[in-house]
Amino acid sequence: MRSFRSLLIILTLCLSLLLTWWVQHRAYDWSMSRLKEQGEDRLLSTIIGLRSAIDSYNYLPFLISQNKDVQELLLYPVLDKGAEVSRFLEQMNLVSGATTLMVLDLDGRALSYSRWREEQSFFLRSHAHSPYFTQARNGNQGVYVESRTNGEPASIYLSAPIYDSSRFMGVAVVRIDLDQLSNKLSQLEDFLLIAANERVIMASDRHWQGQLLSTQVESRRESQLDDGSALQLKQLQDGRRVLFQAVELPDLGWQVAVVSDVKPVLRMRNTAALISLGGCLALGLLLLYMRERHLKNLSRQETRDALERNERQQRDIINNAHVGMIGLDASGRISFINPMASQQFGVGTARILGYAFQDLIAGDDESFTVLQRTLSRLGSKGFAPLTAHEVVGSRADGSTFPMMISIKQMATLADMQYLVTVIDITKRKRLEHALQQANDQLEHKVLERTQALQEAQQELVQAEKMAALGRMSSAVVHELNQPLTAMRTYLAICRHLLSGEQAQLAENLELIDDLTQRMALITQQLKTFAVNKPEALVPVKPRAALDQSLVLFRDRIQQDGIELQIDSHEPDLEIPGDNARLEQVFVNLIKNACDAMNGQSEAKILQVQIETDQAQPDSWVRISVADSGPGIPPDSLTHLFDPFYTTKAIGDGLGLGLSIVSSIVQDLGGQISAQNRVEGGARFDVILPRLSETSQTQTENT
Ligand code: ADP
Numbered sequence: 001m002r003s004f005r006s007l008l009i010i011l012t013l014c015l016s017l018l019l020t021w022w023v024q025h026r027a028y029d030w031s032m033s034r035l036k037e038q039g040e041d042r043l044l045s046t047i048i049g050l051r052s053a054i055d056s057y058n059y060l061p062f063l064i065s066q067n068k069d070v071q072e073l074l075l076y077p078v079l080d081k082g083a084e085v086s087r088f089l090e091q092m093n094l095v096s097g098a099t100t101l102m103v104l105d106l107d108g109r110a111l112s113y114s115r116w117r118e119e120q121s122f123f124l125r126s127h128a129h130s131p132y133f134t135q136a137r138n139g140n141q142g143v144y145v146e147s148r149t150n151g152e153p154a155s156i157y158l159s160a161p162i163y164d165s166s167r168f169m170g171v172a173v174v175r176i177d178l179d180q181l182s183n184k185l186s187q188l189e190d191f192l193l194i195a196a197n198e199r200v201i202m203a204s205d206r207h208w209q210g211q212l213l214s215t216q217v218e219s220r221r222e223s224q225l226d227d228g229s230a231l232q233l234k235q236l237q238d239g240r241r242v243l244f245q246a247v248e249l250p251d252l253g254w255q256v257a258v259v260s261d262v263k264p265v266l267r268m269r270n271t272a273a274l275i276s277l278g279g280c281l282a283l284g285l286l287l288l289y290m291r292e293r294h295l296k297n298l299s300r301q302e303t304r305d306a307l308e309r310n311e312r313q314q315r316d317i318i319n320n321a322h323v324g325m326i327g328l329d330a331s332g333r334i335s336f337i338n339p340m341a342s343q344q345f346g347v348g349t350a351r352i353l354g355y356a357f358q359d360l361i362a363g364d365d366e367s368f369t370v371l372q373r374t375l376s377r378l379g380s381k382g383f384a385p386l387t388a389h390e391v392v393g394s395r396a397d398g399s400t401f402p403m404m405i406s407i408k409q410m411a412t413l414a415d416m417q418y419l420v421t422v423i424d425i426t427k428r429k430r431l432e433h434a435l436q437q438a439n440d441q442l443e444h445k446v447l448e449r450t451q452a453l454q455e456a457q458q459e460l461v462q463a464e465k466m467a468a469l470g471r472m473s474s475a476v477v478h479e480l481n482q483p484l485t486a487m488r489t490y491l492a493i494c495r496h497l498l499s500g501e502q503a504q505l506a507e508n509l510e511l512i513d514d515l516t517q518r519m520a521l522i523t524q525q526l527k528t529f530a531v532n533k534p535e536a537l538v539p540v541k542p543r544a545a546l547d548q549s550l551v552l553f554r555d556r557i558q559q560d561g562i563e564l565q566i567d568s569h570e571p572d573l574e575i576p577g578d579n580a581r582l583e584q585v586f587v588n589l590i591k592n593a594c595d596a597m598n599g600q601s602e603a604k605i606l607q608v609q610i611e612t613d614q615a616q617p618d619s620w621v622r623i624s625v626a627d628s629g630p631g632i633p634p635d636s637l638t639h640l641f642d643p644f645y646t647t648k649a650i651g652d653g654l655g656l657g658l659s660i661v662s663s664i665v666q667d668l669g670g671q672i673s674a675q676n677r678v679e680g681g682a683r684f685d686v687i688l689p690r691l692s693e694t695s696q697t698q699t700e701n702t
Pocket of ligand 1: 636655659
């Protein structure tokens, strides 16, 4: 494109130069033609002027030749006659304005002379060889030009033969100095008369007169006009350049020339060239300006087209987008809405235009306030784009939906100053909610599992402890039992031997017996740990086991004033188990209840309940032992079933009872829990599997 423009400029310049050259050539040619024509006119006028000036003297020789006195003089050349004719010639000369008049005889000697008074010597000269004499003697009218080199003006001689009948007698001669003619040619300008010897014999400029033409005019060059006519251009001594035009006058042997200054021609040529160049430049500039304008218009049009195309594409994209798009003006009114947004808000495209966008939003929470703030700043400098903002949209039917909107300023679309993009996030919100629920459930499950694991771990630790305790107990029981039995045997023998004597000793032995009994109780209890879990389970009736256990507490219940309440509607309820162990459970729980109520002044109530589990009556049996004691201190609740945990004074409790109960219940596949009752006192709940038909068959088989 750029090279094309350069080429165009160069071409225009070349054309301009060519045109300028042509115009100046034509101007020069035309102007020179005019100058040439004017020169020719002047040349013609000069020739006519010259001819008429010379012709005005032509009659004189003839007039003289016809004069009778002149003829008489030639016939009879006497001095007086000659003088008379000379006076006549003098007068005629004065009248005619010629330079001199003379009459020559046959031999060419002057007989009469108009200027006889000044030049007497003139009569002595012979003119026999002068051309004007010979021409006349030959019967012609003589014309002769005499040019001089001494600066004197040239002279024209006109002569006519004088006859007596047909005999030649002499010649009448008229001499006219060219000075005489100059007055008559004074109106002619810039002309030259050039003699055959190249000497200027007359010129409008007197300085030239008598000079050689070559010294005045320097030949420059021959030139030719378009019509083929040749021109002689010369330079004058003063430096002027002139057109030189000359014509030869053969009868006079002269050249008549005129010179015309070519300055106007050159001026005309230069002016034409300047005008042409200026015109070309102006035209070129005009063309360039027009081209630039055209290109600018073209570019403007292209930009407009591109913008329109772009706008169309954007509208297509907006209309086909799966995102709602809404155009707002500076006051927050809807100027455009795409089909997706119409669908989202459930409104017709045409109906919603002009409405405030704010009317499409529901809610009055924090996010609504933020949106309101943004909308209030539309059209002001404080406007800041809003991105991925979650608000609640309001549909035409009054329903709402969660949406995510962004508000940005637009620069491209004329009727949309701000673009709001709307994404319906109902599905996402639903998923988020579902995910949250799943998370909560998972967390709950994890907590449950963690708790179960912690419990399992605790049980494991408990089991480990119990196992260690069992091992230790069996060693202790083994080691203590034998000497204890021996001791008791010896004590019995001693008591037998000392009966009736030494009462103090018997009392001491009684004390020893008590101590050994207590040791036996410890070993008995420790035995529970030492004894392995029974391999075979037999049907056991908890009610029967309770009755057998209560036998041990009959005296104590009575002494302590404890009211016993037994609640057992199904005395035949059975569990798979081991009678001795179940009794041990009852014994420990009842003993603890009695201990708790010991020393209490209020009513002492011991409640024992044996029934099927209300939740699963076919599968479980619930045994509850409750008392009206002070209850279990909260700190103790978590440690109750730990071995050797006791709140009782040393000697009163070993802290093994509940851990033994827990161990037995676990061995029987059940669970034990302790809690404080609302009405006061503690309650221990034992849940054991109920003997079903299948388990009964299994136990029978075993
Ligand atoms: P011990 O009876 O030898 O202390 P246990 O294992 O039987 O050992 O009991 C542990 C502890 O549990 C008791 O020291 C007591 O603090 C508490 N306890 C047990 N049963 C009851 C109850 N019915 N009322 C209040 N506290 C009880």
